[in-house]
Amino acid sequence: MSTEEQKDLELKNAEKPEPAISRRYFLAGAACVSAATAVSLSPLLNAEEVPSTDDFIQKHYKQLSDEDKKEIFAKLEARIDKQYGVTATISDPQPIEGVEFAYVLNLGRCIGCRKCVYACMEENNQSRSPQKQYIRVLKMKQGTVNLETSSHDYPEKEASSEDHFYMPVACQQCREPKCIEVCPVKATWKEKDGIVVVDYNWCIGCRYCEAACPYHARRFNFAKPQIPTEDLNPDMGYLSNRPRYMGVMEKCTFCLHKTRRGEYPACMEVCPTGSRKFGNLRDPKSEVRKIIEQERVFVLKQEAGTLPKFYYTFAK
């Protein structure tokens, strides 16, 4: 091949460049990509809970006016009536002025019967399947407070054992909650009476808060929560025990729909041994205040710097 011919050929190539991808390959590739996208997105077709437009444009709880709330509560009540056939009332009690809630648990009395766990499930409309529980009762050997070797799945026949003590752990309602610091959308916050709450409609389900909590107190709804109709508690609070959605975080709220009306939380009323004490930390006459002043109390994982309002004691 002479140099002239070679030049000629190069010129030809330059005039008519070969396409990087031919039409056939492009179409085939496009078909492949669209098929793959369709297949990988197909689970969305079976999505169980698709939010309505109203849900989608609903504002953050703190930005809702009283009229907005009324409208939203009516909508939710109608939805509960349709789904469960139960006439529920959704209330939204506000924090009481001069009240800060605290909890004291006497480990010397707890027998590990787990009644608090199930009273909590019943009161707070927690999913029965898959099971969600706010309280974990840790069984520990006498003589140590060793969370590493504790177990919370001991069978019921191992309750009230002489060689062990039982430490129920739920949300500690910290004064410095790590969970609200990490929330990217501010869907969880601390109320004025110290209760950490979640706006289930604002939560995006990223589970940062679950990872940040040193007490493993938050529960995520991986599946749609299921509650039998006859077990549904019709006395609901917007920030506490109304039915949750799939893909949102939930947690103990000290039964705020009850406690803000002056009642006791469900776990306390059910405790057969009276290990649990609940009250207003700012009231010098309250039970919790007296115990904290008179007994030696401790908090769980003090080194985490969360300053919990859930105290444990080994009182007589």
Add this chain to the structure above:
Amino acid sequence: MRNKENKPHFDTGEFLKKVILPGTVILILILLFWGDNKPAIPDPVPLNAEWYTPETARGEILVNTVMPGNCFICHSVQVPDQNVIRPQFAHPTVKLDHGVNDRCYNCHHIYDRDNLAGDGETKIKFATPEKLCARCHGIIVRDWKEGTHGLRQGGWLVKDGATPINFTCTECHDPHSPKFKYKIAAPAPTWPEKTLRQARHSDDDPKSAYLTESIQERF
């Protein structure tokens, strides 16, 4: 530089890159996402009412309850023995297990069946057992009066009409055997294994030996 003269040449490398590779990717995606791969979630079952119904620790134990009938049929005949320890044949359900307090007439009035023994010859009514208990367990009775000991129901905020419900000593403790013998226990959680903290590291497990050892050294 490629030879443009052999245009209809079948290029295996190109074919592999543009057909086989995407094809494999699609196949993998289909295998991953095809079909009903939702995890099987069992139907919800209502909770057993026993697990959440409030009751005191003595609620179910009724063996050591009040004896029916007239006590004086026996006790008027028998001369009371101050040192009697074991309850007589007429009280088969009473098993005295109250620590060093092992004499019947420490608590029961020696001449009066309807009352309990106070200081000296005084009598305490059965309706107010805390006065009897206070003779030994004064600090706990003080706590109970303040509301810091024992079960309390009703509400933390005393409003008009709503008063806290208190329980007396014998509503939770069996006076003959005060240690809790509560038998109703609810089952373990049935969460997915992943989120359940299994008791893998029990204290006897050699895997957790280093934990218990270090603790023993520290104390």
